[in-house]
Amino acid sequence: MAQTDTPPRSDRRARRRQETIEEILDIAEDVMTEEGVNGLSLAEVARRLGVQPPSIYKYFPSLMAIYDSLFLRGQLEHLDVMRQAMAGAECGLGALTAGLEASGRWALANRAIAQLMFWRPVPSFAPSAEAFAPSVEMVALQRAAMAEAVCAGQLGPEADSDEAICLVSTLLVGVLSQSMANEPDLEWGQGRFTPTFPKLMKLLVAAYPRPASGSKSGSDVR
C-alpha cells in the first residue's frame, strides 16, 4: 500500500486527532458566538459534533480546558493580525494606529473570543500562563511602536512609558466595551463609538506633545 501523498509514519492518528481538536474548538467558538461566552456547553458541542458528551473528554480534560485553548488560539490570531497591520504601515505612530485599529476590528469580528480574552466573562475561568504569554508580546509590540514614535518626534518622550501604554489600551478598550455592550450587532467603523477612535488617537498625541520648540503649549495634559 504505497501512500502517495499521505505522510509516511504513524502520525496519521495524531493528525486525525488534531483535526478533531480543531473542529471542537471551531464548534465551541460558534456556540459562544450564538449563546454568549458563558453559554458554551459541552453538551451542545457534542451534539453538533455528532457525539455523546463524554467523548469530548477524550480531547479536553474539562470545559475550562476548552476555554483555555480558545483563549490561546485567540491570542495568537490577534497577535498575528496586529503584527501584520503594524508591518503594513509606516513606523511609529502610523504603525501604532494601524495596529490598534486592526485590534479593534478583530475584536468586533471575533466578539466571543475577544470577550473571553479581554473581559473575563467566565469568572471560573482563569487563563493558564501559557495561554496568556502572547499578550506579553503584544504589549511589547505596542511599546516598540511608541518608542519609535518618540524617536521620530511624533510624540513626546513620556510616551515611551508604561503609563502611556496603559492609556492607549484604555482608550481602545473603552471604545470596544461601549460598542459591544450597546451596539452588539455592529462592526468596527459603524455606530456611535468605534468611529471616535481616530479622534481618541489624536487625543493621545495631545497628551504626549513633543517638546519641539520651547512652547509652553497649553495642551500639555499630563
Add this chain to the structure above:
Amino acid sequence: MAQTDTPPRSDRRARRRQETIEEILDIAEDVMTEEGVNGLSLAEVARRLGVQPPSIYKYFPSLMAIYDSLFLRGQLEHLDVMRQAMAGAECGLGALTAGLEASGRWALANRAIAQLMFWRPVPSFAPSAEAFAPSVEMVALQRAAMAEAVCAGQLGPEADSDEAICLVSTLLVGVLSQSMANEPDLEWGQGRFTPTFPKLMKLLVAAYPRPASGSKSGSDVR
C-alpha cells in the same frame, strides 16, 4: 380606605414580604460578589436564606427577574450617588468631573452590580425597559453638566452633543474595564488605570477647546 402613602390593606404581610425581597437581593449581591456575576445561583441564595430553592419563586418568577431587580436597584443607587456628587461640586466641568469620578468609585465598590449594569456579562439577561429607565436620566445629568460647561466657557460648543457624551462615557468605561479586568482587587485611585482618569478629563478639555480667541490652536482634535 384612605391610602396615604403605603397601601393600608393587609399591611404587616406586605412589609414582611418586602423585607424578604430585599434580603434576597442583598444575598444575591453577596453571591455575585463572591462567585462572579454569572455565578449567581438560586440554589445558593436559598441556602443562605435558609430555605428550599423553590421557595424563592414565591418572590421572584425566575433567576432573570432577580438580575433585573438588582439591575434596577443598581441604576437607582448609581444615579443617586452621581447626582449627589454633582450637586456637591461647582457647575459645569467641575460637576461633570465629580459625577464621573463618583460613578467610577461606585462601580469599583459595587463591581458585581456595575458589571451587570454596564458590561452585560450574562448574555441571557436583558434588562427590562423599566430597569433601564434611570440610565436615561443619568445621561441627561451628564448632558446638562456639559451644556453648563459650554455656557461657562469651559468647553467649546461641540461639547454639548451626543458625540461628546459618548466620548466621556467611553473614557470612563475604558478605565473601569481595564481596572476590573486587570486589577480585580483594587479600589478607585489605586493601580495603573484609575489614577489616569484626571488626565483623561484634561484630554476631554483638549478635545473640545473653547473657541475663545481666534487661535487656530494646534490641539483642536476633532
Add this chain to the structure above:
DNA sequence: AGCCATAGCTAATTACATTAGCTTAAGCTC
C-alpha cells in the same frame, strides 16, 4: 368561627459537567 392568601414544603422534570468502566477497531509489532 371560618376563610383564604401567603409562604413554606416535597417531588418531579430537564439539562449540564463529570467520572467510571466497557467495547471496538485501527494501527503497530513480530
Add this chain to the structure above:
DNA sequence: GAGCTTAAGCTAATGTAATTAGCTATGGCT
C-alpha cells in the same frame, strides 16, 4: 497474518442547578 495496544467511541451513573406542580400550614382578616 496473529496478536497486542490504544485511541475513540459508547452507556450508565452521580451531583448540581432551574423550574414546575401540587400539597400544607398558618397568620391575619371578615
